[in-house]
Amino acid sequence: xxxxxxxxxxxxxxxxxxxxWVLPLxxxxxxxxxxxxxxxxxxxxxxxxSFHRLEIxxxxxxxxxxxxxxxxxxxxxxxxIALQNSVVWVVGVVVFQCLGGLVxxxxxxxxxxxxxxxxxxxLIPWATPSVLVALMWTWMLDGxxxxxxxxxxxxxxxxxxxxxxxxxxSALPAVMLADVWQGIPFFAVMLLAxxxxxxxxxxxxxxxxxASPWRVFRHITLPLLLPTILITTMLRMIWTANYxxxxxxxxxGGPGYSSLTIPLHAxxxxxxxxxxxxxxxxxxxxxxxxxxxxxxxLRQLRSHEVMVQ
Amino acid sequence: xxxxxxxxxxxxxxxxxxxxxxxxxxxxxxxxxAPTVVxxxxxxxxxxxxxxxxxxxxxxxxxxxIKVEYQLVPLSEYHDKLVTALAAGSxxxxxxxxxxxxxxxxxxxALEPLANSIxxxxxxxxxxxxxxxxxxxxxxxxxxxxxHQFITFYLYYRKDWFTQAGLKPPATFDDxxxxxxxxxxxxxxxxxxxxxGGAGGQDQWLAFMVAGGARMVxxxxxxxxxxxxxxxxxxxxxxxxRTHKVAPLSAPTDAYAQxxxxxxxxxxAMMAHHVGSSVLVTQKLGVANVGVLPIPAADPAKPATxxxxxxxxxxxxxxxxxxxxxxxxxxxxxxxxxxxxxxxxGQLPVLKSVARLPRYTENTxxxxxxxxxxxAIAWPPLPGVGYVSAQAWQANMxxxxxxxxxxxxxxxxxxxxLQR
Numbered sequence: 008x009x010x011x012x013x014x015x016x017x018x019x020x021x022x023x024x025x026x027x028w029v030l031p032l033x034x035x036x037x038x039x040x041x042x043x044x045x046x047x048x049x050x051x052x053x054x055x056x057s058f059h060r061l062e063i064x065x066x067x068x069x070x071x072x073x074x075x076x077x078x079x080x081x082x083x084x085x086x087x088i089a090l091q092n093s094v095v096w097v098v099g100v101v102v103f104q105c106l107g108g109l110v111x112x113x114x115x116x117x118x119x120x121x122x123x124x125x126x127x128x129x130l131i132p133w134a135t136p137s138v139l140v141a142l143m144w145t146w147m148l149d150g151x152x153x154x155x156x157x158x159x160x161x162x163x164x165x166x167x168x169x170x171x172x173x174x175x176x177s178a179l180p181a182v183m184l185a186d187v188w189q190g191i192p193f194f195a196v197m198l199l200a201x202x203x204x205x206x207x208x209x210x211x212x213x214x215x216x217x218a219s220p221w222r223v224f225r226h227i228t229l230p231l232l233l234p235t236i237l238i239t240t241m242l243r244m245i246w247t248a249n250y251x252x253x254x255x256x257x258x259x260g261g262p263g264y265s266s267l268t269i270p271l272h273a274x275x276x277x278x279x280x281x282x283x284x285x286x287x288x289x290x291x292x293x294x295x296x297x298x299x300x301x302x303x304x305l306r307q308l309r310s311h312e313v314m315v316q
Numbered sequence: 317x318x319x320x321x322x323x324x325x326x327x328x329x330x331x332x333x334x335x336x337x338x339x340x341x342x343x344x345x346x347x348x349x350a351p352t353v354v355x356x357x358x359x360x361x362x363x364x365x366x367x368x369x370x371x372x373x374x375x376x377x378x379x380x381x382i383k384v385e386y387q388l389v390p391l392s393e394y395h396d397k398l399v400t401a402l403a404a405g406s407x408x409x410x411x412x413x414x415x416x417x418x419x420x421x422x423x424x425x426a427l428e429p430l431a432n433s434i435x436x437x438x439x440x441x442x443x444x445x446x447x448x449x450x451x452x453x454x455x456x457x458x459x460x461x462x463x464h465q466f467i468t469f470y471l472y473y474r475k476d477w478f479t480q481a482g483l484k485p486p487a488t489f490d491d492x493x494x495x496x497x498x499x500x501x502x503x504x505x506x507x508x509x510x511x512x513g514g515a516g517g518q519d520q521w522l523a524f525m526v527a528g529g530a531r532m533v534x535x536x537x538x539x540x541x542x543x544x545x546x547x548x549x550x551x552x553x554x555x556x557x558r559t560h561k562v563a564p565l566s567a568p569t570d571a572y573a574q575x576x577x578x579x580x581x582x583x584x585a586m587m588a589h590h591v592g593s594s595v596l597v598t599q600k601l602g603v604a605n606v607g608v609l610p611i612p613a614a615d616p617a618k619p620a621t622x623x624x625x626x627x628x629x630x631x632x633x634x635x636x637x638x639x640x641x642x643x644x645x646x647x648x649x650x651x652x653x654x655x656x657x658x659x660x661x662g663q664l665p666v667l668k669s670v671a672r673l674p675r676y677t678e679n680t681x682x683x684x685x686x687x688x689x690x691x692a693i694a695w696p697p698l699p700g701v702g703y704v705s706a707q708a709w710q711a712n713m714x715x716x717x718x719x720x721x722x723x724x725x726x727x728x729x730x731x732x733x734l735q736r
Contacts (some may be wrong), residue, residue, distance in 0.1 A: 066403075091633070169565070173568040259707075259710060259712045262717070262718055263718055264715070279706040280736070
């Protein structure tokens with residue numbers, strides 16, 4: 008038989024556990040309410056929209072259309088092009104931003120005169136509003152009197168001006184160039200912070216052992232930077248997949264559909280064709296694809312135990 | 317506290333309450349005299365222009381019962397913002413409005429019919445008669461949009477280049493193509509015509525389409541923009557870029573800024589636009605070097621161009637419809653209209669009394685534009701026009717210019733979008 012003292016101690020532990028659960032929940036409730044309001048509700052609303060045909064100014068005429076919007080995706084020839092463009096856009100932009108950021112971080116980590124000032128100036132592209140970046144690059148890449156054409160022709164690389172934003176093969180890469188330029192400082196700053204956290208003794212020990220600069224980078228710098236690189240890359244993938252400001256201003260998704268990405272297509276369907284149901288459906292599909300890619304990416308990270316490091 | 321003390325406290329409280337009620341009542345009567353607030357939205361091509369702010373101050377000063385509060389929204393976002401604000405119940409009472417959106421908003425019952433208010437409006441006889449149609453869905457139907465400022469497209473050309481090349485200003489499609497070909501020298505980055513395939517290019521395109529004999533809709537309102545005649549005219553327009561190469565290589569994505577910049581910089585010899593750019597063009601190139609012509613026609617006996625109206629509407633959800641109409645009808649009176657048309661916004665006045673003023677009749681750019689009003693054709697009031705002008709035209713025109721789709725495919729897509 009259990010002693011009464013032991014059972015009463017257990018009950019009081021249970022009560023305490025109950026109490027310890029209530030207070031944090033109470034304290035968290037404002038944040039939870041906020042999350043429900045600004046994250047859960049819009050997601051639920053978007054899912055609801057994707058099953059309806061919404062007449063935005065006449066909500067009374069809104070119809071439930073079951074899977075019609077999803078069936079519409081299969082018949083939409085533009086969605087396939089937008090999907091391909093989105094993959095090229097995300098992969099291309101993130102890879103080049105990461106490489107550029109890595110080089111930038113390694114340079115900014117070295118000692119040189121005026122380093123503090125250069126570190127500050129390097130952030131300018133990241134701090135510049137997207138609209139300004141888009142307009143600046145639009146004029147620099149202009150096909151009639153753009154600076155880029157002028158320099159390339161004067162350097163003898165081109166024989167005549169190229170309409171970078173008006174050719175199907177160059178429009179998306181041109182916008183990607185602008186985004187890479189804008190995003191490199193973000194990677195550089197993140198990686199610089201990680202670089203500065205690597206203990207100096209490791210480099211010193213490697214140098215004493217006679218390791219070449221490449222071997223130091225390959226076996227010390229890179230492995231210790233990897234967790235930051237991978238997490239930053241994941242964040243950047245999500246942002247880049249949703250980012251459409253530059254494309255919208257520089258090419259509007261054109262010429263034709265050459266630089267149209269999934270979010271821009273969803274925006275056009277919702278706000279220009281006023282087909283909010285179909286716009287929401289495209290957005291849901293993008294979320295599903297992105298979530299799938301991120302889960303696969305995280306699994307890959309775990310399997311390599313990079314996260315643990 | 318004794319009984320007397322309690323009584324004193326109660327009396328004091330009652331006194332305070334009475335005083336508050338008295339003052340509140342007084343404030344209430346002051347509130348009753350507060351002016352009716354009319355929220356008005358507009359875009360301005362040049363948002364730094366002080367003209368509109370001065371007009372609002374003038375109106376508010378002369379109409380003590382009404383206070384107009386306005387909000388500037390860029391044209392590119394105007395439609396989206398308006399739709400979402402109206403859906404959220406926070407839309408304006410009245411606003412500047414394009415004929416492009418009329419069909420869509422009337423279908424959604426978002427606009428107030430203005431027939432009764434216009435019948436009582438003193439200025440109605442002064443409006444150029446056929447311009448009332450730009451605010452209607454059918455000729456016999458009610459007016460939803462007060463005509464205010466309109467534009468007709470014409471052709472700018474470099475007089476100096478034409479003289480040097482011994483060319484006459486073109487009156488027909490054939491003359492136009494011949495001149496554009498002669499003035500094109502791609503090695504010097506010089507082209508005959510600034511074709512606008514990017515944002516907003518649909519107005520320029522429609523001007524050439526109708527001048528070539530194509531129509532958006534027939535007399536019964538049926539969409540005929542994909543008719544064989546229209547396909548032929550559209551092919552001619554596409555060939556300016558693809559076959560004859562008289563437009564810059566950047567034409568598929570060139571928007572207003574690029575087309576204007578190319579004409580100002582001496583890259584192009586001709587540009588189709590409206591009176592709104594006349595000051596910028598002549599300031600840069602000099603009045604002597606710039607000429608202006610009606611859009612050349614396929615058949616000179618049947619001239620045509622595109623007109624688009626920027627009018628004013630009262631929204632159906634407004635609770636201040638009468639005051640809102642007072643303001644938008646005042647904007648269409650002689651003095652405010654002359655101030656607007658004479659400003660940097662520089663569009664054509666819809667009033668006969670204003671159009672007769674010397675500053676319009678003696679200005680070549682205004683004169684050619686106003687002459688164009690006699691044969692100009694506007695966008696039809698179909699629900700799909702908003703989508704066509706915002707995206708469908710641009711995407712399909714660019715695909716046609718790049719040879720990805722045929723002229724027929726492009727017009728089929730536009731016909732489909734118009735009929736949504």
